[in-house]
Amino acid sequence: MKPLSIVVTVAAVVLVAAIGWLLGPGAAWWLVHVDGVTGLTGKDLAAAVDAVRGRVLAVATGLAALAAVYYTARNADTARRTFQLGERGHDTDRYGKAVEQLGNAEAPVRLAGLYALEQLAQNNRALRQTIVDVITAYLRMPYTPPTDDDQKDAGPAVPRAAIGGRAEPPGGRDPREERQVRLAAQRILTTHLRGPAPAQRRRRQRATPPPDEFWPNILLDLTEALLIDFDFRECRVNKAAFAGATFNGNAHFEEATFNGDAHFDGSTLNGDAHFDGSAFNGDAHFDGSAFNGDAHFEGATLKRGASLYFDGAIFNRCARFGKARFHGTTFDGGPWFHFDRDAPKRGTRFRRITFNGDAWFDGATFDGDAHFDGSAFNGDAHFEGATLKRGASLYFDGAIFNRCARFDKATFDGDASFHGTSFDGGARFDGATFDDGVSFHGAIFNSGTSFEEATFKRGASLYFDKAAFNGDVRFRQTAFNGYTSFHETRFNDSARFAWAIFNGDALFVGADFDSNASFVGATFKRGTRFVGATFKRGAQFDKASFNGDASFVGATFKRGTRFRGATFNGRTSFERVLQSQRVHLDGAFVASEAIGAEHEWPPGWRMEPDGEGGAVLRRGVAPDA
Structure with missing residues (x-):
């Protein structure tokens, strides 16, 4: 005892x-x-x-x-x-x-086995994960879908053994019958993974499932599975593995929640893919995925501390990421973002992606670094109204835009890099706002480019060094509030800077203007340097204001260049200009505070007092000493 x-x-x-x-x-x-x-x-x-x-x-x-x-x-x-x-x-x-029963050759027996497992899992919570693993393992088994000939010739989807005169197909399974079994397996999984929606989504949830039907905290492994018309809408899982999976028909993941890592790397989506409003609370991997239909990620959310990877993915039709929000690890979080100096980077990566259809990121928010390095946009690229938050960076280095790239009214509060980017179908940045450094170093613009009414805020340095504009470019009424550099930039078509405002230093050193250049009404409030610039088709600086020093030393004017009504408020130098006879300063003004400066005017021009303390430039025998 x-x-x-x-x-x-x-x-x-x-x-x-x-x-x-x-x-x-x-x-x-x-x-x-x-x-x-x-x-x-x-x-x-x-x-x-x-x-x-x-x-x-x-x-x-x-x-x-x-x-x-x-x-x-x-x-x-x-x-x-x-x-x-x-x-x-x-x-x-x-x-x-x-x-x-799942191993039986008869489809009705396999169906009975699936429903028996479902009922068993419903009654016994301890067996739920095990039974989910069995069902997903079944869906991962090799399967060849029925061909069009099978569909036309087959008749009703009943066991072939019951049809007189028909031999059992190789392996003992009719692909049409197996399709029905697999659809049932998918429905069992999604029915019990469709949990109650978070408070902010309940209004738009199509139906609230009974609480006892939801199986929480499930790990889903459908690696390399073949899934048919997969409907995962509003489902919630801890971790999900769809790596290498093939989705035939449309795939629906609207409002789905992935609380752990989600793997879609190497997957093939042959129909439209809908991830609208989905929430990725862990890392999401779409590396090497192929989207053969439209891809919808509108309103999707990447939570803080998570990363989103699309490296090497291919979008063969339209890709929509409008109003998506990519969070990370600091403040609101951010893709590829530093939590502190020693923390690893987290982020959103679209490196080396191919978008064969239109790409829509309009209204998307990047709270941290986002990488589109080396990506190819073969359709229109829409980033209208997109927002890059402060402290984050956006990289398009080496990317190719084969059609129109639209960044109208986008807000760049962090660094943006377009180093070596090719814009082959036009680039639009009208009304965009840049609050930090932006670089287009070595970028190529092969069609029309527009930055009209864009704003580069104070402290936002702008670099177009060695860029090439092969189509017309418009910076009309653009505000450059920081350092601006067009060092050795080539303008092979018309360049329009009319009424632009340069509140920081403006450098056009070695710039090459092959067509007409218009700076009519432009305002240069600090130092301006056109040293060594070449104007092959003429330029207009009429009514421009140079409030700081202006240097055209060594510039070449091959056609007439006008400065009518321009105002020089600082030291001005046209020293060693070539073909100076092409420069027309008639009616240009020298402000009173610049009268005593050491100016270098083109040969034949001199200053005459205007009676108000300033001077007017006139053509004369020699420049005023």
Whole structure:
């Protein structure tokens, strides 16, 4: 016997003996020594002793009742455990039979096995993950979908063995029947993974599933599976593996939630792919994926601390990421973002992607670094209204835009790099705002380019060094509030900077203007340098204002260049200009504060007082000393 049982038994024997003694001669002893009653005789003594025995009997009755309750509960617990052991054994038998049915050659038997597993998982939470693993393993098994000829020739989808004169197909499975089995397996999974929506999504959830039907905290492994018309809308899983999977028909992941890592790397989506409003709370991998239909990621969210990878992916039709939000690890988080100096980078990577259809990122928000390095946009690229948050960076280095690239009204609060990018179909940055450094170093613009009414804020350095504009470029009314450099930039078509404002230094050193260049009404508030620039088709600086020093040293003017109504408020130099006779300064003004500066005017030009403290430039015999 166990020590506890021995103690309980001895205590029970002692308790019974004590009760028996108190019901006998011990009652008189209790009356005298415990109750302290003495001096009673006759009937009074007998009544007092009977009262003691009554109390002892009542206590004994209560203890007997408690013992009965204890032993009844113990027996019930034993019975419950026995029942549970029996149920487990029964569940094990049912599980084994259901799994065996999945290997049957007959489609109805396989279907029965699936539904038996579903019911078993619904009744036994401990078996849910195991049963999900079995169903996903079934979907990962090799399968060849029916061909068009099979569809036309086959007739009703019933077991072929039941059709007279038809031989059983190789392997014993009709692909049409197997399709139905696989669709049932998919429905079982998605039905029980479609959980209650978060509060912000409940209004637009199509139907609230019963709470007991949802299987939470499931890990889903459909690696290299062939999935048909897969509907994962509003489903929630911890981790999901679709790496190498093939999706035939449209794939629906709208409003799906991935609480752990999601792997779609190397997957093939042959129909439209819908990830609208989906939430990736862990890393999401789409590396090397092929989207052969339209891809929709509108309103998708990448949470803080997570990374999104599309390296080497191919979008053969339209790709839409409008209003998507890519969070990361700092503040609101950010793709490829530093949590601190020692933290690893996190982020969004679209490196070396091919977009064969239109790509829509309009209204997308990048709270951290995003990489599109080396990507090819073979359709229109839409980034209208996109936002790059402060502290983040956006990289398009070496990317190719074969059609129109639109960044109208986009906001770049972080660095943006277009180093060596090719814009073959036109680039539009109208109304865009740049609040940090932006580089188009070595970029090639083969069609029309427009930065009209764009704003480069103070502290936002702009580099177009060695870029080439092979189509016309418009910077009309653009505000350059920081350092601006067009060093050795080639303008092979018209360049329009009319009414632009340069609040920081403006450098056009070695720039080559092969066509007309217009700076009409432009304002240069700090130093301006056109040193060594070449104007082959003429330029207009009419009504331009040079509020800082202006240098055209060594510039070449091959056609007429006008400065009519221009104002020079600082030191101006046209020293060593070539073909200076092409420069027309008629009506240009020199402000009073610049009268005493050492100017170098083209040969034949001089300053004449204008009667208001300033001077007007006139053609004369020699420049004013």
